[in-house]
Structures are given as C-alpha cells and as structure tokens.
Amino acid sequence: MKDGTQNPGFEVLDHPLKEGSQQTSAPYTRSAALAPGPTAKKGSAPEPVKFTIDGKAVTAPAGTLLIEAAKQVGIEIPSYCYYPGLTLQGACRMCLVAIERMPKLQTACTTVVTNGMAVHTETEEVKNARKAMLEFLLTNHPLDCPVCDKGGECELQDAVFRYGAAETRFMESKLHHEERKFSSLVYYDWPRCILCYRCIRVCDEGMDVNAYGIGFRGAHSEIIPNRGEQLECEECGMCIDICPVGALTSGTYRYHTRPWEMTYTGTICNHCGDGCKTTLSVRNNQIIRANNRDHSGFNGEFLCVKGRFGWDFVNNDNRLTAPLIRRKGKQEAGTWEEALSLTVERLKTVLAENGPDSVAVIGSNRTTNEENYLLGRFTRTILATNNLDHHRTADYSSLVRALTESHSTDRYAAMDDIPLASSILLVGNDPTHQHPLAAFQIRQAVQRHGARLYVINQQDIKLRRQSSLYLPVQAGGEAEAIRALAGMEIPSAPPLTSLPNQARESGVGSGLAPGVVSSLNSLREELRKQSDVIIIFGDEIQGTAILDLVRWGLTLPGRARFVALGDYANSRGAADMGVLPGTLPGYSPITEAAARARFESAWEAKIPGEPGRPVRQIIAGIDSGEVKALLVFGSNPAKTFGIPKEALGKLAFLVAAEIFPTETTEMADVVFPATTFAEKAGTVTNTCGQVQALKKTMRKAGTRSDLEILIALARLFGHRWNYQSADDVTREIIAKVTGYAVPLPSLLVGRAVMTQPAGMPPELEGPDLVFSSRDSLFTSGTVSRYSWALNSVDEAKKPYGHIF
C-alpha cells in the first residue's frame, strides 16, 4: 500500500509466520503470501535472482514476485486482483504470462522469480489470454461508462482500450442486481463489479474492520456489507478508492462530475495531527472529492473518513463571508476596512488605558506555521505582551526539552518510520479514533513486518488486537506505569494529569494493580531485547512524565524514538512556532535575552522578557477583569475551555477570526471571516514534526487568511512588515526557527520534511493546559459540526471509542 511507492517493490517476502514454517521449505506460507513492501527485518540477504523478461536481463532479490520484478524494468503486466500490500488472490487472471518450460500460462502475481526463468509477456497466447479475460469481464458488465463515475479513470476501461476486446460476442441477456446503498457514503453497483476483492482485503488487512464479505456464488457472487443491507464501519472509503471500476462509489462524489472536468491540487488534510497528503479535486471553485490516488506522501493512498469526506465543511453555506461588527449589541455585516480599523482603534484604547497585560491572544491548532509565527510577532511586538497561548493537545515542549537535555534531538520518529519499526510502545491515546493514519501505520508494522506492539491504556482500544502485550491501567495511570517501567518509585502525589474526562478524574493516582507491575517488568525486559522502539504517547503523558519516559527510553539498548500525539493539523506547529506564553519560535525561552535578541532583530521591535499568561490564567484574568481585550484566531475557547458567556461578556473587546459561527464568535465585537486550509498556502507540521506545504486550492469570496488579517492589522498599527506572500514568512521561519532549517524546494514539491527542534522551553506551567479533545473518527472540533458527510453516517452516533 503506502509503502509500495516509496520503497518500490523489492524485498524478500517476510512474515512472522514464515519462521514457523521454515523447516517445511515452503517458498512462502499462505498467510505470508503478501505482496512486496519494505521490510524491517535485517540480516544477510540471499543472492539476487537472475532471469529474463521479454529477453531483457533482470536481476531481483530472491522472493520477488514476477509482476513486481517486471514493473521495475518498465514492463507492465495488467492485473486487477493483485494489489501491492494486499494478500495474493490469483483471481482475475489478467496477469497470465508465458514462462518457458511451463506447460500453461502462469499468473505473474503469484509466481516468485527463479534463476534462469525466461518470461514472455507479449506472445500471441498471452495477448489472447488478456483479451479473453477482458471479454469475460465485459459479458455481464453494463458498459455504462458514459454515466459511470469511474469513466476516464477506470482500470477496466483503460485495459479494454489497451488490450482489445471492445467488440463483444456475448449474445445472451446480462445478469443484473439492483444498485445498493451501503451507507450514506458508500454505494455498490453490482453489474460493474469485477470481483477483484480489493475492497474486502483493504477493509480487512488495511483497516482491520472486516466490513465486507462475498455473498452468493458463481456469476451471481456479490460484495456484501457486514450489517445486512448496511455497512457498519469506520467509513474510511478506502474501498471506494481502491475499486478499479465504478462498482463502489462515493456518496459525496457520485454523479457530480467527470474526472477530466476537475483540477487537482495536492495539499494536506486539515483534521487530525497526522498530516495526510490529500488531493483535492475542484470544479467551479468547489471541492468535489478528496483522495490520494497518486500515493504521494507518507500516507500513500490512506485517508480516513475525515480526510476523504470531511472536507465538505469548506463548501458549507454557514461559512462566514463578511466581517461582523457589533453595533448596539447586535452583530452586523460590515466591510473589511471598518472591521480592521475598528479593531486597531479599540486595541489601542485598551492598551493605552490598561497596559499590555490587559490584552491576550489565543491561537489556533489548525492555522499554518506562517500564521502562527506572525501571530507571535504581532502579539509580542505590536501588542507588546506575552499573553499568548492555544489549546495544547500534546505536551510537545516537554518532549523537546527532554530530548534536548539528553542531546538526543535525532530521536523524533517520523510517520513513515512507524511501519518499519521493530517494536512500538503505545502509551495512552486511541489512535484508531484520534490518529487514524498512525493506527494504520502501526497495523502495517505489525502485520507486514512482524513488529511487536505493546499497549498501555486505560481502555480496551482497538489496536489491542495487534498488540503482543496489552497492559490495562486505571484512569490516569499511564504516567505511573511509565514510572514503574522506568524502575522509579511511584509517587504518592497524583501525576500531572487532570483532564476533562470523568473516568480519568475519578481514578487519578489510584496506583497500579500488582499484576500490572509484574507485566511491566516483563515488558521492560522485552523492550530491552528490541533493536529499535518507537514510543508513541498521548496527552496522558505530559510534563515530568515525559521526562521520565524519555530518560528511561534512551537507556534502552535499542534505538528509542518518540512521537507525541496531538489532536489537530497544526497542533505541533503551534507549539513549534511558539504560540505559548513563555516560548519563542523554536522552543527558546522568552526569558533568555539572546533568544529574544534573535527575534528582535528579525522583527525590528522589542519583545517583553517576562512570560505571559497561560490560557487558564488568561481565562482567570478575563473573569477578574485584568484581561480586557481578547483576540482569538482559529479557535473556539468558549467551548474548548468552557468559558461561560458572562465571563466573555466582561471583556471590553473580543475579536475573533473564524470560518464558522461558534460560541466564541457569538460573543465577539468583531468577527473576521477567515479562510480554510483549502483557500490558503503555507506550511503545517504534523504531530511527528514533519513539515509539509498547504497549497491553495480554491477561493472563497469575502474571506481572508489569518496571515492577511495579521499583516493588515500590523500595517494599521503603523508597522511595516515586508511579507509579500506566505513563502516569505516560510523563508524567515527556515532562517530563524531552530530545527526548521529545511529546504524550501522540498516543501514546494510536496515532500514531508522532518524537523528536529531543540531547546529548553519552560516546564509545563500547570495542570489543565494540555488535554486532548478526544475527537472520534467522525468529529473534528468546530469544522465537523459543519460537515454533512461526517454527520450523515449512522456510525457517528456511536460513543467515542467504539470499535468497528
């Protein structure tokens, strides 16, 4: 799957089960009959195999499948059921080739190359066989290409054009089954189905959902969903994209357009923190579809329900498209000029009357690095305050601090490192819901490369199925488990977690069961045997617990690397860019004069040296009247932090930049209609620290990006910022921010570049600052409220953590 493109082809078929069957001298076992992909297993590679394809001399590693070996030398062997990364089927018979000294044609997808093999892919016999298979496929096919969604990008259509069989000899009446709606997002058109079983396998082997099966027999065989007429699944839509024909179609895309009528832009999904590459398809300035069929990015073709369908909020009619200005207690639409000048005027008044500490700024988890960087500049230099924070969903600062103090800033693991890990320790979080790609990568590591997965969690999360050890802890017990794992005394004081989660609050600091302690001991021993360990943790591990975890992790004999899981598309970037009260971009403490000087020279202004208010103190300040003006960019603090309306009402001035009306904008004096991820350029950093570029896909009349808003506000404050575009800010970030010295061209061509931040940011200021929203597969903060697709599926009504 994803790995097929990045590390194409060649490897020795490898699978944990193989070890058991080595003595049987089997070339591979049935369940190990996987297509090639990258392997984590090291060791002396067997001699490469030499053979010929169409007279061309080819060398490939032992165990390579013929179809992959041919691909490497530029010879295409058509296939439907063969799909890199999925188990072998031998069902479509499209890949039949002639091999000398073999009596019959052989399927290239199931044939492992051997020395001296002479393969022919273009003999008359082979050509006729391909043509025959296509003729068979077309017998009951409706040939409704002119109205089929897949027309123009259909593998069957392409093959018929290329290999013939367009003339039919089939004189009988075609079999027909009625079209079925499996869910609001997935439809099944039986007559178009060629039964390649890709959907079944991707659901089973890729997603671990097993929502599909086969019903009936022979020519009447059909794909059936798991709940009678209905699907009950993660609704990821992988089955739709992997379908070579128009049998499975998307509830949001079907019958909307033709593939050639759209423009395609590769950008980054704006939901969770995993940073999946997605290709947005736009027609008439509207997004029609999202997928990643070009397998670009570390997610390959993977997208979850939010990535594949949840972009539709962009087209929602409730979008804010004109600035709102409160006049006589009522919000009315105004012009950008009015809104901007009113904002500057009011802020100037508050600053003049009450000083810089009376102003506070709350930033966003989703806006770009450039916007976050400029938000810091605007707050610290123009408003002259450090009262800047955001909803922190992972304690990245403590991770950076811990790795920096241990001189191990090369130990951040990337999203594409996960599938290749030999072992993974997952502490807290529920990646299946909160980080679907991370969950997918973990499954790939276990299923395809025999990685060992160890899970420490208070819930019986779905990834437990792949784990070789699951350690249940009581609510809030993850940090204690880490201390126990590190061989430390379990503190009597409760760990620094108090999360808005009832279960957690009730069980904080309740200690570890004796059984868990002994399991932790054996886990420690097992981890010591691994050549490398990727330690992935959620918000359960924060503050000093991260320090404990990292210090212990680095004592492991194998190479330990770390991933902190934060909720949203740019949660990591917000921390990296210093949208924090005491931290400058790149995790330099604000109290450090040298660090300030570095940015003061770039920003041509003084930066106050005292740390500002963390978000809880901002809220307290609002309540006490110390904070008089609040600027909110791309977030909804009223809901996130539970700030009551009355408290917000105390503010002299509240301004919000948002894309939708929220509990916060409702109370605002000025609301700027902002752009979504699809309407702006910039960069975002995923939770692992990989920075990628957003590409502007479309325009939305009336909106402006936060970047444009900030530049305009700065100008009205009398500051001249010399940024012509987001790229100019990116260049400054690359030059100034520690760990961000990445090649700009790499970003611009769509690569993910790993950052390695280093710094000694201040310790976590207190409790309740770092907490995850616990978004499910079908929620994503404010934007999911405005997504028809995410709300249309029945599964969205299931409680958080439901296992599909």
Next chain:
Amino acid sequence: MSEYQNYLKGSPLEVRVLTRRFGIPNSTSIDVYLQHDGYKALKKAFEIGPDAIINEMKNSGLRGRGGAGFNTGMKWSFVPKQSARPKYVVCNADESEPGTCKDRPLMEYDPHQLLEGIIIAGFAIGSHQGYIYIRGEYRYLMEILDRALAEAYARGFLGKNILGTGFDFDLCTHTGAGAYECGEETALLNSLEGLRGYPRIKPPFPAIVGLYEGPTIINNVETLANVPHIIQNGAEWFAKLGTPKNGGTRLFCLSGHIERPGVYELPMGFPLRRMIEEVGGGVPGGRQLKAVIPGGSSCPVLTADEVDVAMDFDAVAKIGSMLGSGGVVVLDEETCMVKVAQRIMKFYAHESCGWCIPCREGTSWLKSLLERFHSGAGLPEDPDTALDVSYNMLGKTLCPLGDAAAMPTISILKKFRSEFEEHLKLGCCPFEKKAVSVA
C-alpha cells in the same frame, strides 16, 4: 439390503478387493470387520514403520482415485518429516462429480476399511489428527462413520497410544454444505477451516502448507480404502491387479443408457467395451451406443468408435480423455449431444465458486449460449464462439473447475459438430420429440 441390491448388482467379472466385505450382514460393525481381517494391516503398518509404508505405497502403483490419478505414495513422500506445525490427514469424501457414486458404498458398507486406511496414512506421515470431509448431501453417512469412529476409539484403534505403540491419532467427520467446489482439495481445506469454499493458490501445495498451514495429505475415500490391502498383501500383489503404473482395482460407476447400471469393482485397465457390454449388459432396447463419458462429467466424451480402450489412467489419457473419478456415463443414439453439453454446463455454471474470472463468467456465458442454441435460437457462429470461450477458460483458471467445464464442451463441440449444424438447420432440437434426457 434393498439399497444394496439396487446399485451393487455384482458381476462375475468383478475382482473384489475393496468391496469384498460388501453384502456380509452387519458389515459396518467393527466385529464383522475384525472377523474379516480388519485392522490387521494397521498392526503390520506399525511393525514395518512409516518409511516402509510410503515405499510400499509408491511401489503399489496406487493412483489417486479422486480423478487426478497422482501416485499416492509419492504424494505422501512430499510431506516433510519435521514440521513445526501439526500435520494432518484429510479424507476427501466430498464425492460430487456427476456420474460418480463409488465413495458412498465404501463408507456405507465398510467404514472401518476407510478408517484403517486413514490411520495408516496418519502413522506414515507422522500426523496425529485426521478429518473426513463428507459431502453435505451424504450427511446420512455420517451416522455410519461416527458409529464406526466410536467403535474404533472404544477398541483402541484411535485415540491415545494406539495398540500400545505410543502413536496417537484422532479422527473426526465434518460435512460440507453442498458445494461441488469443496471437492477441490484446497477449497476443501478452506471449508474445513470454516472459510468460504474458495480454492487456494498453489504452490504451496497442501503437502507443504495445508490445513491450518500445516503439512496435509488429502486423499479420496477409495484411495485410502486401498491402503490396508496394499499394506497387508504387499505392493507387488496390488500392482499386479492392474496394468503397469496403474495398480489395483477401481470402482467404476456405470450409469446412463445401460442395462445394469451400478458400481462394479474391476481391475485397472479393464476394457471399456467389455465394461459396457458384458458388465453393464449393453445399451438397452437394442439401441446403438453414441458416446461415453469415461470418468465423470468433467472428462471429454468418447465416441462409440473410441470405446476400445483399457480403462486405466494412461490409456484413457492417450486417447484424449481422462479416467477421472470412474463415473462411466453411457449415452445412446437417441441422446442429443447439444443437450448433454448444455446440461453439463448448467451444472458447472451453478457450481462455479465465482472466485476467478474465466470460470465465473465463462460457465455462465456458455450455459446461456447452449441453452439458447439447444432451444433452436442458435446462430451459425455460436459453435465457434462456444469453442473459443471454452478454450479461453481451459488452463487459465485458478483451480481445475474451469478445465472441468471446458473439456467436455470442447469434446462435444468437436466430435458432434454435425448435431449442432442440425439444430441450426431445423431451428429446433432434432431429438426433442423423442424426449430423451440425460439430466
């Protein structure tokens, strides 16, 4: 006993080895079996040891009675001696080939003979677990087999430490649910594992990676029933019963237009013409012979001119057909061969599992085409199209079901082309008014 008399009529020409205990009162009981040399071979097998058993099997020339005719001893020898995973013996009792009904009496009248064969096979390959996979429609035979199994357990022929040798072997029955495809060995394994009865990719072959990924031998009922006789009487004796490389006897199932249809045990290589005329009593009503399906519906048909053939694997293969599963279907001059082709294809279209394209689409296409053709709505190009479609299936499917559907069709289209032309000319079936059906 009436059932017995129905289809085991007996013939003086028979050489009764497997069927020697048929007709003895209470032949299914272990006591009767023991009185008639039962489980003696097992004791001998324990004495001579696994290597010698496999050698005897190889030398006996016993070839798989399921249809493919692979040397049984050879198959057993492919099972690795050492295996990390358990090894299995699976008895394929999914007898579904149209025209074939030989495994049924073997289970119905002499179940212990089969059990003994399976236990010896298990001992030979070092397996400790066997399964008898019985065709869903043969569910009633399970009672007989389960009773026999209980008896064998009670007498210490199954279970722990069999006959004090320290060898453990467990055996149980399992039924299919009525899919022809599950007679294919790998589909059978899937079905036995509780999966859908789809065939698996080969290689790896079951002898290496079979049931639950353990090395597995799968043999037909008749094949395994032969094992005790070979062990007891020796490979040489067994080989001499038949023709070179085709040891032993064979249960032939004579059906169709024949005077005395039934199951007859005849030596391998018995001439087909004599089988029809002397054993089966010839075509009834003085009608002429038109064609013979020599080994179940998947074999190419033989014309009346081709019946002077010795019924062993090699001789039948030489004239372009197969000995198959021993289902000899005799067709007389009043049979419409188009109808035969259509009826056979109807069966395969119904039984195609649907896994791979050529078989799934090809059988369904041919079925519709032949039905239309036989009804008189044929087109001049239809026979050629049907031939071409059959060739497009032949040798291109994952399992042999596609071949099984293509081969008889190809043979009928080639050997009885004139009947197709006649249908075209008349616009209807020339035989229909005589109301002869082989269905």
